[in-house]
Amino acid sequence: MTTTTAASTPFDRDGQGHARHQAVAPGEIAIGVIIGRTSEFFDFFVYAIASILVFPKLVFPDHDPLTGTLYSFAIFALAFIARPFGSLIFITIDRVHGRAVKLTIALFLLGGSTAAIAFLPDHGSIGAWSWVVLALLRIGQGIALGGTWDGLPSLLAMNAPEQRRGWYAMIPQLGAPLGLMVASALFAFFVANLSAQDFLEWGWRYPFFVAFAINVVALFARLRMVSTPEYERLYDSRDLLPSPVLDTVRQQSRTIVIGAFAPLASFALFHMVTVFPLSWVFLFTRENPARFLVFEIVGACIGILAIIASGVIADRVGRRSLLGGSAAAIAVYSGFAPQLLDAGAAGEILYMVVGFALLGLSLGQASGAINANFPASHRYTGAALTSDLAWLFGAGFAPFVALILAYEFGLLAAGAYLLSGALGTLAALGINKELARRLS
Template structure:
């Protein structure tokens, strides 16, 4: 196998990389279980950061950054800034891959996670609109954009390495392991907001209480950084990555190759899952809060239960995929999401019971679909492009399917009714089914 040559590095960066290796040199061999733990910790910390912002964009930001607007408009403004991180992700992925090529994987990961932590913690120190005016909104948008840059840069290849380490009959099980970070991160973020919102007066919560969630995000990022560095900067990990050709490849070269179309197919193949992602996490909280159909704390409790269900759904997806195949699993769940989309307006408009059913069933479907959403067609990438292709396919899926989901779902449903939510979810399910069909046809033809 051929690997990409690394250019000559500066002595200072060599010393930094060597220091990082000494910190992690206590293990000569990396077991798949260690890789799995590193993946879950890393993903959970990243999702925690993003869900902290998502929940705050409903409960906090409309009041403190957009007090001049109606509550609906303020929430839509928050969701517009929410989308900036997903626009920035591919930029971060490409930029930090260049950093990795020049200075090494450990330096890249350290820089990206510190940028993620600083961007998140920086939001905790932002003055509100009453103190700083429109400048506070600009600063919020800049920090959100840097969150996306950092998340794109935090791609470390661990999920791909884990997938390639899987026994032939357990690939579905190994593929779901990185996806556990999403419901775990959401559960922790929701639980923290629930505790603060339930135990503080509204004035204190909006003044300073919400800021603690962003401080916690920085602390979790530091823990996650060292958990991942323990693997990433070891000689054994580098050897395994080079054996499997998990190194950055030039993006332009990849796009011009056959792998460029694989990236598009892979992104659309996962669209049902990514479209559902924020429609069952961020959107219900905004819809229920704006319409005052039940207390915020009750919604957060139900969503935490939903996240627990999603954890079991993710694990179940691994078992199912090992029986019927990952693509068949994605296709079957896409059909289920299409059926769910038809029921969505009835459930959301069905009072407390209907809304709770929407959240719980939505999380169950999310676990089953998201568990296999990553890498369903990644085997189509040539080995040289697998590392770069997997990262950019994920970025593209998030951008197309999830970035604007809260904004579109809330904006359209407020003007045209909840049938708009059905249309959004149904379009994602149809895109998944079409992409899987196209991928199948290309495989047969190839």
């Protein structure tokens, strides 16, 4: 991006005659970040909702609904297991062929894997091969997600004003509730307007087609940003250059581990207010799934407001303080909230509203508090690995574990799972504080 006026050339020059690039406007970076993250989370939630409403009947019809859903959630977790391997593959592609090539391959793989699920044959057509194909496509999604890390949040942080780092740290997180809103709205429309037979035969497939189109839009938005002179300058100066994975792990292992555990509270809560409650009410209550998807849309709106609020609060009290306070609040929430899912519509709404409010406050700063501890030379790769591990430990198995605990021991047991995530966050933040004191 350049400045052109009557008194200037396309590139202003300093006293030594070197080209001086104008910094990328944070607002422009923010748009690219939001579009990119929304596309990723839309793919995520389209699959998650189908894991509850569709795949147990389509892929596992020989099992009871609960067992079919648990099998579906087991396949759901494969993407989180595959994601770190995807990061290893695509970091190598990035180092050899550049970020634009990496993003193009990753986003087409993500969109292609998601769209291919729309053509999934049911169990009646190909038998057990149906779940094998689904598992392979889910692994493809996970590998692709490992390659979608573009460094734009780091670029945004580098261009953000010093006193507003918390505000800009929350911007990438807006993609989660936005993606949930679009995915929930699509499924709610088809569930409400089609018969059960039509929905299971063809209606559920349309959101997966939409996912491919959204990924194409996200690809061009991201490529526009990574082709800017400021991005290329930071890439060439190693601020956004991927470092070797083994070297990063060897030198930054402590920061990676702390970073992976610091957001456990928000990532565990992430699935406890999105995927798990839909599975519980669908399996064990008479709640209409279309209406509960509307509840999730309302909750996502609350989440957006809370994420925005997290930016304001973090700039006043600090990101670590906000993460610690929200983790403590999530611990309290875990002690009473899950039981609300058996208290009718009013209880469900209260569960979603309070849960999404806490999720927004914690998720809004989850990625920024620890990643800032990485030195510039390892920040890109370190942040990618930290994100992969945090999602794997905090969210990958959350729907499966929470559902089986709630069924076997009651909803309070699902709250105990959420409590463990909150305690993990508080422990990681405490260790990180001690580490920062020793290094200062």
